[in-house]
Amino acid sequence: MSPRTSSRSPLLLAGLLAGAGVLHFAVPRAFDATVPRILPGEPRTWTYASGVVEFALAAGLAHPRTRRAAARATAGFFVGVFPANVQMAADWRHRPRPQRVAALARLPLQVPLVLWARRVERGVEGP
Template identity: 80%
Template sequence: MFRSKRSPLLLAGLLATAGVAHFAAPRPFDAIVPRSLPGSPRTWTYASGVAELALAAGLALPRTRRVTARATAAFFVGVFPANLKMAVDWRDRPAPQRTAALARLPLQVPLVLWARGIAKDADGPA
């Protein structure tokens, strides 16, 4: 699959935007933290925001891109339970919101594949 040289920076931008959103508007993120996780949902919201910002920084730097892209793929797999919780919690909401929550589930697949593709294409050390 063809990937532009900007692809890592585009994914970094997506992660940075999401990371900032975790701090600028944390309440929606708090609501999708699985109840089974220990501690406060806000702590998990902030921790995932920090992780997204760190991943964005790592993807932006060619030297750390390969390992960070692999970590990014794992991160996308790791946050899937939050997206699943959102889909379940929003099953009785109006159709546009319910559709958005359900659409997030299969969108995790291309995100994982995007990150894996960046890792494969990275010129940096393994």
């Protein structure tokens, strides 16, 4: 990774997370439907909680002193929300083809997101 790409990558990832966090509050209903039913409580609580986590991770990635820990936590977060993507794919299996394709496409998308967060983690110099 070039130095220019390396310096932008954490901020791009932070922007992606912040944008997702905004969406969790702007259109929570869309996210409520992806909350695995096995989780306790109301789906909206999980939707808002994940939005708050995305904001916190974005802030951590944006600051060089917290970037490494935030990148590690971001990778874990992407792994942790994978069951929501599985839930969405299962729930949307009878929807129109474009929606089914979108839901299924989210599943393998988690892999490059996890790898991106790990690259950001490794790209940080110093403690």
